[in-house]
Amino acid sequence: MPAIATGGLAAAVIGFLLGARLIDAADQFLPHLHAEFPEEALAEGPRVVWGRSTLLMLAMTLHNFPEGMAVGVTFGGRDLGSGVAPWRRLASSPDSS
Numbered sequence: 660m661p662a663i664a665t666g667g668l669a670a671a672v673i674g675f676l677l678g679a680r681l682i683d684a685a686d687q688f689l690p691h692l693h694a695e696f697p698e699e700a701l702a703e704g705p706r707v708v709w710g711r712s713t714l715l716m717l718a719m720t721l722h723n724f725p726e727g728m729a730v731g732v733t734f735g736g737r738d739l740g741s742g743v744a745p746w747r748r749l750a751s752s753p754d755s756s
Contacts (some may be wrong), residue, residue, distance in 0.1 A: 685721065690714065 663671045690704040
């Protein structure tokens with residue numbers, strides 16, 4: 660794995676844990692619904708006065724953010740294949756939509 664080869668196991672684990680914490684914080688502080696349970700879909704997170712279009716734009720931005728980060732990092736590191744492929748595979752999986 661490139662992260663372990665570059666920064667060592669500790670850096671990779673810390674990065675993974677920080678990413679998990681960021682996802683947990685986003686779940687707590689951003690308004691959302693859980694679409695996989697439509698009959699139980701209650702609004703979670705803080706109440707906001709944003710319209711549906713604003714919430715959709717926010718959701719699309721958050722969905723595409725990891726892929727954009729992967730592309731930016733690989734262009735910066737000059738290694739175009741190994742960094743983009745895992746993120747594309749993850750973004751294309753059925754559970755990520």
